Amino acid sequence: MQPISRALVTGGAGFIGSHLVEQLAASGCRVTVLDNLSTGHRHNIVGLGDRIEFVEGDIRDADLLDHVTKGCEVVFHQAAVVSVSQTVQDPAFSCEVNDLGTVRVLDASRRNGVRRVVMASSSAVYGDDPRLPKTEDMTPKPLSPYAVQKLAGEFYAAVFGGLYGLETVCLRYFNVFGPRQDPSSPYSGVISIFMAKAVSGQVPTIYGDGGQSRDFIYVKDVVRANLLAASEAAANGRVFNVGTGSFIRICDLWEMIGALSNVKISPVFGPPRAGDIRESVSDIGRIGGLLGFSPRVALRQGLIDTLAWYRSTG
Ligand code: UD2
8 A cells, every 4th residue: 555645634533534544644644634523522533643733624614625635645535414314404504514515625635736535425325225235336326415415425526537637536435333433422323322332231222123234344444445545546536335245133233242241131122213224235346356455354353342442431
């Protein structure tokens, strides 16, 4: 992998962003973190080294973006309204952040000679297409403002490549988990919620019958996918799934977390969540073939490491 000398990470104080910042700084890269701290936390990047500059601000601020993209080789665009439900409740606000903000990131990048922008997209763009696994050439069927916004970001990325020659790569994340994922909202990732319940001996709620499946990928593997996307020539202009190609059902997930944390708590079952997708699993042939990516952290090991982190902070 080519070393990156200078990078901007939008949303760098958030869950995925902060792991990316940590890895970039460890490889010798100078990193600017742009985060408005709406869901990120300063403490996520404290102590990660003196190569990191933190700028508190918003991706809708064009002047600020102009300033922070100057001299950057790569921009990792992670900042977004990440809750699907929040975009359902407030489509206009989330459109401003996720669409206008993304256009501003791309625009500042091309004006300041950034070589490549790596963008966080989502498996949400597939909607409930019943065909499995999800391959990048399926026609997207967005079911929420969030999915539309992420898909629009992908199209803008392609257009900025075609019109201005800006290199872009879009990564469709499946369900990402790991340390620093905040369990405090009802819309937090299920693993963060289940971990918090297991650590505090509380009863989890499973929405629906628990038979729904997800492809969970450990955050450090997602970081590696980002670094490959930034450096590999073959990535330019492409969209990639970032998952493991495997899945687990939600009821089995709770059993596994219960066993790893030595708790025997039966979950309660609530009504299915509106808009919940039943089955989700990625095909990772494209990212494997073009970028040589395959996940290294098995679900069980990732859960063990994540549990240790929740124990240490809880
Ligand atoms: C994930 C992403 C979302 C979007 C979407 C694409 C997260 C946090 N969200 O949403 O941003 O990309 O994928 O489709 O990664 N569940 C329970 N009990 C709980 C919490 C959740 O049963 O306390 C279930 C939930 O009903 C769902 C599954 O667990 O079936 C996963 O839920 P999630 O919120 O972690 O992620 P998801 O797939 O809805």
